[in-house]
Amino acid sequence: MNFTLKVWRQKNKNADGKFVSYPLKDISPDMSFLEMFDFLNEELISKGEEPIAFDSDCREGICGACSMWINGRAHGPVPGVTTCQLHVRSFKDGETIVVEPWRANSFPVIKDLIVDRSSFDNVIAAGGFVSINTGGAQDGNDILISKDDAAEAFSASICIGCGACVAACKNSSAMLFVSSKISHFASLPQGKVEARNRVQNMVAKMDEEGFGDCSNTYACEAQCPKEISVEKIAKMNREYLTAKLL
Numbered sequence: 135m136n137f138t139l140k141v142w143r144q145k146n147k148n149a150d151g152k153f154v155s156y157p158l159k160d161i162s163p164d165m166s167f168l169e170m171f172d173f174l175n176e177e178l179i180s181k182g183e184e185p186i187a188f189d190s191d192c193r194e195g196i197c198g199a200c201s202m203w204i205n206g207r208a209h210g211p212v213p214g215v216t217t218c219q220l221h222v223r224s225f226k227d228g229e230t231i232v233v234e235p236w237r238a239n240s241f242p243v244i245k246d247l248i249v250d251r252s253s254f255d256n257v258i259a260a261g262g263f264v265s266i267n268t269g270g271a272q273d274g275n276d277i278l279i280s281k282d283d284a285a286e287a288f289s290a291s292i293c294i295g296c297g298a299c300v301a302a303c304k305n306s307s308a309m310l311f312v313s314s315k316i317s318h319f320a321s322l323p324q325g326k327v328e329a330r331n332r333v334q335n336m337v338a339k340m341d342e343e344g345f346g347d348c349s350n351t352y353a354c355e356a357q358c359p360k361e362i363s364v365e366k367i368a369k370m371n372r373e374y375l376t377a378k379l380l
Contacts, residue, residue, distance in 0.1 A: 135161045135222060138230040139174065141186055147242050147250075153232070163223035167210065168193060168200060170222050187246035193218040195359065198296030202247055203234040208298035208357040216296065216359045236297050238306035240344045253343040254295050254311065260339035261332040262315045268324050283321050290317035292360045299354035305346030310354040312340050313370035314362055320373050330377040337374055 137158045144151030156178075161170055168190050175185035189199040200217035204210035210220040225231060233247065241249040269276060279287075293314035300308050316333050319325025325332070348367060355364045 135163055135225075135227045137161060137170075137222070137225065137228070139170075140230055140232045141247070142234045143186070143246055144235075144243050146245055151243065155230075161222055163221070165222050166193070166218055167202075167204070167220040167222060168218050187244075187248050189248050190218060195219045196294060198294030198359075201236055201249065201251075201296050201298070201301070203236060203301055205232055208236075208301045209296075209359050213356070214359060214361050216294075219359075236301040238297075238300050238345075240306060240308070241297060241300065249297075251295070251297050253345070254297065254308070256343055257308070257312055257336055257339045258295075258315065261328070261335035262319075264319060264324050264328065266324065266327050277323055279322060287318050287321035289362070290314045290321065290366055293318075293358075293362055294360060296359060298357050298359060300345065302353040302357040303346065303349050304351065304353070305349045307348045307354070308340050308343075308345040309348040309367045309370070310358060310362060310364065312336055313366040316373060317366045317369045320369065329373060330380065333370065333373045333377050337370075 139156045139158060140153050141156060142151055143154045156174055158170065158174060161173065165173070168188070171186060171188060178185050189201060191197040191199040193200070195216040195218060198216065200209075202209065202217045204217070204220075209215060209217045210224065212220055212224050235243050235247045236249045240253045241251055244250050293311060295311060297311070299310035300306050316336060319332065320329055352364055355362065
């Protein structure tokens with residue numbers, strides 16, 4: 135397969151960026167999108183040119199590092215997958231593929247396709263954890279949890295913090311990410327002890343980091359690679375209102 139990659143190149147956060155086009159020939163349809171970038175970078179290095187900087191780690195759809203805005207969609211055109219799980223056979227032969235970094239003030243570009251997502255880390259540090267003593271592994275069954283509560287907690291815990299929800303939202307809102315972390319603990323008895331402080335601290339930090347308000351367009355849900363429901367946002371709003379009233 136043959137493609138033209140139109141990639142955003144930016145030397146550093148203070149430099150002006152621009153799109154640069156790269157023709158690629160004889161790409162295997164079984165290549166992942168990141169493997170195609172590896173192939174391109176090998177060509178650039180062999181020519182003495184600077185390779186394209188992009189994030190990746192596990193390449194198994196778990197870590198959330200492979201954040202790319204591809205043809206106007208977070209992680210590309212296939213729903214429910216991360217960029218590393220996307221294969222080039224999902225595109226048409228001869229197609230021009232436009233690749234950009236996340237576009238959000240809270241995610242400043244570091245270089246090329248890499249953005250600084252430490253704002254997510256700051257939100258987690260503000261309260262996205264359980265500090266009470268829950269015992270060791272052998273105590274795992276001491277607190278009985280209903281199947282429904284466990285399923286609700288698990289459905290929230292699958293958030294990988296990739297930032298697709300922020301990139302997809304016209305207001306650059308982080309509500310889906312933050313609500314997933316809050317809903318995870320709010321569904322379990324171990325997390326209810328610090329629930330009031332947690333939701334207030336995390337929402338305050340989210341606002342402090344400069345994320346926008348929820349736009350209610352459901353773009354975050356549509357482009358989340360883990361297909362997390364916006365119902366988590368409703369749960370977070372209830373938790374926040376309850377914490378403020380009590």
